[in-house]
Amino acid sequence: KQEVTQIPAALSVPEGENLVLNCSFTDSAIYNLQWFRQDPGKGLTSLLLIQSSQREQTSGRLNASLDKSSGRSTLYIAASQPGDSATYLCAVRNSGNTPLVFGKGTRLSVIA
């Protein structure tokens, strides 16, 4: 059974800092991995999708990497801003026939 872990559960950084959020998964035979952002009381916003054959994806100040062999993904946020404050969730799909399995997220606070 796939399990997804995100550590730390919460993180507070000063504005402008570069930071890395971590995601680990127990079953390395994944189909794809997706990073989401959730603002308080809101739905999820998709940030990046990495297929199993890819090593990384980039969008603006965000870069997500995938290392299947070690069961890890990282989300790198460059030059953090207060508007980046949110909970970041990682989700893994093992095959096209299985649902996404989510981690519990990392709550990020960027202090101005």
Added chain:
Amino acid sequence: KAGVTQTPRYLIKTRGQQVTLSCSPISGHRSVSWYQQTPGQGLQFLFEYFSETQRNKGNFPGRFSGRQFSNSRSEMNVSTLELGDSALYLCASSLEAGVGTQYFGPGTRLLVL
């Protein structure tokens, strides 16, 4: 293009009642998934529909059910509500089942008293 919409946004019910939540996917999307989010358990998968057929079901009791219509809109129903059903219920859509990006709606917050 309009995003995923969910109605109602907020609901208050009492134990023993039943509730129906609605989800309209992004135009052209044929797959709809439902999730329950609670502070303790995080996001848990409920079910996934594609072309009016349930493809996957999560580990929830039979009180939780759903369906999808020919226009891809989906509903989920919870019967005999319990206090523990209080949660944010999220719907997500994608073009096809099991592939590509899932786009989430704003959720329906259900409070069971």
